[in-house]
Amino acid sequence: MKKVITYGTYDLLHQGHINLLRRAKELGDYLIVGVTNDNFDRERGKLNVRNNVIERIDAVRATGLVDQIIIEDYAGQKIDDILKYDVDIFAIGSDWLGKFDYLNEFCQVVYLPRTEGISSTMLRAESDMTVNIGVAGCGRIARRFIPESKVVTAASVQAVYDQNAEVAREVAEKNGIETMAESFEQLVEMCDAVYIATPHLCHYHQTKYALQQGRHVLCETPLALNGDQAEELYALAEQKGVVLLEANKTAYCPAFNHLITLVKSGLIGDVVGIDASVSKLWSEEELVRELDPEQAGGSLYEMGSYPLLPIIKLLGTDHRNINIYSRMNENGVDVYSRGIMLYDNAVSSFQLGLGVKTEGNLIVSGTQGYAYVPSPWWKTDYFELRYEDQNKNKKYFYKWDEPGLRYEIQEFVSCIVNNRRYSSRLTPKESICMARVMQQFGERKNFYQL
């Protein structure tokens, strides 16, 4: 049996792809197609792919031309696949002429004629939609967000707003943005989508207003400090047919997502424990808002959604209880919080410090091994799966582009452009669960002061 293998992204599957697959199939008896994984595409700088890997696999399968579909995950995989599947012919479109000659050492390389006049890039351009984003709140995070939005093709920051017009002007000038809104309402009026980067206590009201006006919203984390409010906001987004995402940057980052899929695939067995920490040791002058009781300051509100993310993603939203132990400062704001979250078959803990420093790593303990993500795990480009037999340990490396906001922006615009209401990377249910934890803390339930 003659085996043929070919690779591609197969975004917005078109006639060129179908012709290529037909020609590849005709070269032998059995056709294997490697479809690039989303993370792999992002690493290669392909940030604008419209269909996710599942949709692209379904489309390739639906052609009826393919005998086996595999996922292409890493550079260098082609040689591994050719040897593993005992491939006779590697086929690829003529746009790659010469680029894969190095595979001649392992099998025959055939460049097939490319269909003229069509490509995924062309189709994306034809249906090109630019999401005009208005940025509300011009603090530290918004100043990072705006340059990051420039690397995401379909995103364009059109206008900014800050209650301090001087700050808004400075940010607008620095980033070449011509429009400054005079009010939040005016900003919403001007844009298709709003990025809310104002202090925590504004999030609920501003998100609600923007959703009511039919705008898509990307809201900084924490979306809400109350579970019912978060639930109400997602219901409103659903009713209005718009996208609401919580901007928890770790949730959208490539390494973190791959870690979650590997652990969910059982590579370390059943998860029985998770420990995650985040801490910052900044001076009190730098942490004015973050430590202000009037602005919902404190380590849990400020950073709690980061350690809650791996816990909720891996253990779910149905925890039995959560106890929180905090050291409060003289203003009644937690500078250190430790939480213990109990599940039916697992337990997790987290530590948060604002003015207290601790090791900021993430450890997921399983019945067959554990995942170790070194500090700062929330923006990692590297993690390890470790086992009793150290020879089985595996290290995983990824690309992380500082400050890492491009991944959430990409997911946000991709949801809008592709009419996807939710992101599996941080679902409404998971986001609501985080808000319920914040609420429990606010109500001082199961709370112990140190």
Ligand code: CTP
């Ligand atoms: N292909 C083809 N004819 C086209 C477009 C693609 O034969 N008009 C082939 C490519 O050469 C490759 C396979 O289809 O072997 C998958 O290519 P892919 O990169 O997914 O498709 P493109 O349309 O080229 O995507 P993009 O525009 O994003 O590069």
